[in-house]
Amino acid sequence: MTRRVFQLRVTLGDVTPPVWRQVLVPAAYTLDRVHRVMQFAMGWQDCHLHSFEIEGAQYGEPDPDGDLPLLDEMDYRLDEVAGPGTRMCYVYDFGAWWEHEVxxxxxxxxxxxVRYPMCVAGERACPPEDVGGPEGYAEFITALVDPSHPRHIVMWDWIGRPYDPAQFDPDQVSTLLRRLT
Incomplete structure (x- = not known):
């Protein structure tokens, strides 16, 4: 049987200009591995809960308290729940609600x-972790680029590292994704 890969277009919702990635993922990956691909591809740090919604079904890490009914993402392969044209919603950080259209x-x-998964294209840096969702990110960017903004120095101190919202390198992401194989 010929191995297959899914070409996924991942777009972060409610963020302008758009932050997106195009990744190639083995069809046999379980959804927990697809989650890890999303984390590396987007630049998240996997510090928060997440879920997938695919054709009305919710997948993720099962909630031990049973408050959030999710199908166990480790039990479902990508090629079992999706095919060409399938649209999924991947949410990361339920507090900030980073919604990704996949x-x-x-x-x-x-x-x-070729070693998969790999990132073949994309644009713009991922928002920093814990910036406060799309609204907080918009405020962060406004303060970052305007030296006269009252929170300019506070935001640079908070991020504590160089940050260019326009920067993105698919080769660097592919290097990180090789850790999954």
Whole structure:
């Protein structure tokens, strides 16, 4: 049987200009591994809860208290729950509610000489962890780029590292994704 890869287009919702990635993911990956691909591809740090919604079903890490009814993401493979054209919603950080639209653009034969998963394209840096969701990110960017903004220095101190919202390197993401194989 020929190995297949899913070409996924991941777009972060409610953020302008758009932050997006195009990744190639093995079709046989379970959804917990797809979650890890999302984390590396987008630049998140996997510090918060997450879930997938695919055709009305919710997948994620089962809630031990049973308050959040989710199908166990470790029990479902990508190729069992999605196909070409499938649209999924991936939510990361239920407090900030980072909603990602994930579209299966194509299902392709895997190239035996290529290591998957890999990032093939994308634009813009991911918002920093714990910035406060889309609204907090918009405020963060406004303060960051305007030296006269009253929170300019506070935001630079808070981030504590160089941050360029326009920066994105798919090769760097692919290097990180190799840790999953």
């Amino acid at each position: 579209v299966v653009e194509e299902v392709l034969p895997a190239d035996p000489g």
